[in-house]
Amino acid sequence: MRKTVAGLLAGISLMFASGTSAQSQELTIFWAEWDPANYLQELVNEYEAETGVKVTVETTPWADFQTKAFTEFNAKGSAYDMVVGDSQWIGAASEAGHYVDLTEFFNKHKLNEVMAPATVKYYSEYPANSSKYWSIPAEGDAVGWSYRKDWFEDPKEMEAFKAKYGYDLAPPKDWKQLRDIAEFFHRPDQKRYGIAIYTDNSYDGLVMGVENAIFSFGGELGDYSTYKVDGIINSEKNVKALETYRELYGFTPPGWAKSFFVENNQAITENLAAMSMNYFAFFPALVNEASNPNAKVTGFFANPAGPNGDQYAALGGQGISIVSYSENKEEAMKFLEWFIKDETQKRWAELGGYTASAKVLESEEFQNATPYNKAFYETMFKVKDFWATPEYAELLIQMNQRIYPYVTAGQGTAKEALDALAKDWNATFKKYGRH
Amino acid sequence: MATVVMTSLDSKSRAASRGLSDIKIRNLFIIPTILFLIVFNIFPLIYSLGYSFTDFRASTNAPAAFVGLQNYRELLNDPFIWANFAITAKYVIVSVTGQVVVGFGTAMLLNREIPFKGLITTLLLLPMMLSMAVVGLFWKLLYDPSFGIINYALGLGSFEWLANPDMALYAVAITDIWMWSPFVMLLSLAGLSAVPRHLYEAAAIDRAGPFYTFFHITLPLVAPILMIAVIFRTMEAFKTFDLAYILTSQPTTEVISIRLYKMAFQEWQTGRSCALAYIVLIMVLAITNIYVKYLNRVKER
Numbered sequence: 013m014r015k016t017v018a019g020l021l022a023g024i025s026l027m028f029a030s031g032t033s034a035q036s037q038e039l040t041i042f043w044a045e046w047d048p049a050n051y052l053q054e055l056v057n058e059y060e061a062e063t064g065v066k067v068t069v070e071t072t073p074w075a076d077f078q079t080k081a082f083t084e085f086n087a088k089g090s091a092y093d094m095v096v097g098d099s100q101w102i103g104a105a106s107e108a109g110h111y112v113d114l115t116e117f118f119n120k121h122k123l124n125e126v127m128a129p130a131t132v133k134y135y136s137e138y139p140a141n142s143s144k145y146w147s148i149p150a151e152g153d154a155v156g157w158s159y160r161k162d163w164f165e166d167p168k169e170m171e172a173f174k175a176k177y178g179y180d181l182a183p184p185k186d187w188k189q190l191r192d193i194a195e196f197f198h199r200p201d202q203k204r205y206g207i208a209i210y211t212d213n214s215y216d217g218l219v220m221g222v223e224n225a226i227f228s229f230g231g232e233l234g235d236y237s238t239y240k241v242d243g244i245i246n247s248e249k250n251v252k253a254l255e256t257y258r259e260l261y262g263f264t265p266p267g268w269a270k271s272f273f274v275e276n277n278q279a280i281t282e283n284l285a286a287m288s289m290n291y292f293a294f295f296p297a298l299v300n301e302a303s304n305p306n307a308k309v310t311g312f313f314a315n316p317a318g319p320n321g322d323q324y325a326a327l328g329g330q331g332i333s334i335v336s337y338s339e340n341k342e343e344a345m346k347f348l349e350w351f352i353k354d355e356t357q358k359r360w361a362e363l364g365g366y367t368a369s370a371k372v373l374e375s376e377e378f379q380n381a382t383p384y385n386k387a388f389y390e391t392m393f394k395v396k397d398f399w400a401t402p403e404y405a406e407l408l409i410q411m412n413q414r415i416y417p418y419v420t421a422g423q424g425t426a427k428e429a430l431d432a433l434a435k436d437w438n439a440t441f442k443k444y445g446r447h
Numbered sequence: 448m449a450t451v452v453m454t455s456l457d458s459k460s461r462a463a464s465r466g467l468s469d470i471k472i473r474n475l476f477i478i479p480t481i482l483f484l485i486v487f488n489i490f491p492l493i494y495s496l497g498y499s500f501t502d503f504r505a506s507t508n509a510p511a512a513f514v515g516l517q518n519y520r521e522l523l524n525d526p527f528i529w530a531n532f533a534i535t536a537k538y539v540i541v542s543v544t545g546q547v548v549v550g551f552g553t554a555m556l557l558n559r560e561i562p563f564k565g566l567i568t569t570l571l572l573l574p575m576m577l578s579m580a581v582v583g584l585f586w587k588l589l590y591d592p593s594f595g596i597i598n599y600a601l602g603l604g605s606f607e608w609l610a611n612p613d614m615a616l617y618a619v620a621i622t623d624i625w626m627w628s629p630f631v632m633l634l635s636l637a638g639l640s641a642v643p644r645h646l647y648e649a650a651a652i653d654r655a656g657p658f659y660t661f662f663h664i665t666l667p668l669v670a671p672i673l674m675i676a677v678i679f680r681t682m683e684a685f686k687t688f689d690l691a692y693i694l695t696s697q698p699t700t701e702v703i704s705i706r707l708y709k710m711a712f713q714e715w716q717t718g719r720s721c722a723l724a725y726i727v728l729i730m731v732l733a734i735t736n737i738y739v740k741y742l743n744r745v746k747e748r
Contacts, residue, residue, distance in 0.1 A: 027469075078713065079712045079713070080716065082505075082506050082712075083712075085506070086505045086506055086715075104506055104507075104715075107507065108506055108507040108509075109508050200605065203593070212696060213696050213698075214696050215713075234491065264592055265594035265606060266605040266610070266611050267590075267591055267592040267593065267594065267607060267609065269607075269609070269610030269695075269696075269697070270609070270695060270696045272611070293628050339469045402507070403504075403714075405713045405715065406716070408713075408716045409709055409713065409714060413527065413698060416696075416697075416698060417612065417680075417698055420610065420612070420697075421612040423612070
């Protein structure tokens with residue numbers, strides 16, 4: 013009997029020992045289901061070949077990404093060692109203790125100098141200007157535009173456009189030109205439409221779309237350090253920006269009231285619209301002839317400037333963080349050390365990922381690698397983002413509730429929508445003691 | 448009474464002959480079931496009731512602080528929540544009325560001798576066998592203003608169904624009516640087939656017209672079973688989430704369950720969403736209670 017018990021105990025110990033050893037050789041990164049996640053899987057396969065540590069990129073559809081990630085965090089689950097989380101999550105995830113503090117790692121590797129400044133500010137640092145870092149910029153991204161070069165370069169169209177608007181038809185330099193071109197190509201009787209913009213209000217689609225107008229019109233969402241919103245979110249600049257966005261909605265294809273990245277790429281691939289707003293991360297599909305029959309005649313441009321010359325774009329992209337509940341934190345840290353190396357970042361960009369490494373972004377090689385990389389490079393140095401406070405989800409829903417009826421149905425005025433939003437946000441900040 | 452005793456003894460002796468006494472049956476089946484219900488139904492119910500009186504947020508590691516009735520008070524004073532309830536009520540009325548009219552009408556048509564009656568009935572039942580997500584995506588294509596078959600068939604050009612805030616709720620209700628009218632039809636058919644034929648024969652002898660026959664024979668006798676269909680469909684329509692969520696994201700289609708989902712899993716306001724869930728539960732119970740009372744009254748007649 014004693015022998016049996018001893019044998020059993022030895023067996024159990026061996027099982028646990030081998031289990032721990034096997035676990036330390038495996039890492040799981042959680043991300044949303046899209047092309048960059050596939051590129052990351054290709055990249056980490058090379059890490060496995062180098063080190064023997066198997067890294068799996070587990071994905072879920074965008075619609076479930078936030079819910080699934082936070083459900084796992086809330087349960088303090090160790091299913092994921094790292095997460096490539098949205099920039100807005102950083103406040104909620106760091107304050108709740110879901111992310112490992114990477115400040116020391118950040119400073120040791122001087123990532124402030126290595127990565128593009130905007131990516132450090134929005135993907136890594138929380139609270140703003142605190143020099144506390146929670147993520148390593150992983151997938152840089154921002155909103156840009158694709159357009160139909162063949163429509164734009166058609167001599168008849170060019171002549172007609174010049175006759176109507178008095179200047180040459182070309183990729184727009186400002187939002188007025190963007191509006192004119194959208195109006196010019198909007199021909200419902202020919203089933204051709206002017207523009208495709210973000211309108212989906214389920215998460216951040218519409219808000220990011222409107223942000224492109226707000227930031228370029230010289231507006232802001234609020235003061236991120238004092239939480240002041242009165243006179244900022246409902247400023248005259250923002251009212252004009254929202255009115256312009258509403259006007260652009262009038263030039264979209266029919267049924268465009270719940271459109272996000274998939275539909276906006278379809279607008280180009282299915283000959284629906286002359287111009288389409290989308291994150292740069294979705295542009296690889298547009299230069300691929302297998303997924304876009306118009307690949308050869310698709311061009312790209314950065315978000316145009318506003319009436320006063322301000323030129324900004326809404327930030328997309330994500331940083332990579334170590335989950336506090338991971339059982340492989342040390343191994344994850346070693347992976348991050350490999351990930352931030354210059355050669356890894358270069359390889360990441362070659363595979364299709366949007367590196368945040370300033371050195372790689374500035375290289376001629378990167379900028380000439382695709383028809384849109386130059387526009388991406390220019391945009392990444394003039395991006396702004398949504399609130400990253402822990403209550404960002406409430407702020408996002410309130411913004412959707414206020415601006416969606418105005419943009420898609422013309423209910424009320426832009427001023428009324430933004431005044432109401434300022435009131436909502438004030439109440440939310442008051443509720444959480446931010447004032 | 449004697450029969451009851453005999454039956455009871457018979458079942459006892461049968462169970463005993465298989466070696467299953469009452470005590471064993473209780474220990475093997477009833478107690479595990481009760482424990483299962485307590486662990487997975489009753490406990491979460493009580494636990495969430497507790498949370499509804501706190502400011503707990505599942506996304507943070509902060510402990511829950513007791514706030515009394517604050518969540519309930521704030522929710523009941525929130526105009527957005529009342530707007531969500533109003534949308535839900537409108538949806539329930541349109542959807543359930545549509546299902547009863549279409550379902551009962553179809554049952555009336557099928558309650559006569561027609562060729563391929565069995566096949567037609569089976570085909571009509573197909574919509575309710577599909578998953579909600581599939582139905583939602585399928586109808587999204589049908590409603591598409593560019594290539595959707597509905598606009599083509601009705602000659603509506605590029606009429607917006609789902610992008611139009613005034614139309615979107617009706618579009619969701621039409622889909623729900625298409626999906627669940629067969630359920631009402633099925634129950635109605637059962638009710639109609641149970642109406643004694645001699646009542647119609649007597650009405651025919653008395654030269655009663657079809658209008659009189661319908662309102663004085665058919666409807667009163669089918670009413671109890673129809674009421675059961677209405678109760679089921681009202682409860683389901685009140686809880687609608689999938690169809691409205693998949694088909695459209697209009698604020699005018701944000702029924703209360705969508706608001707509850709956003710509050711609980713996007714905003715992570717756990718305590719507040721528990722309170723809202725209880726408000727919804729109380730409302731569903733109240734409505735069901737009214738229906739059941741009415742059903743009992745109909746049965747007594």
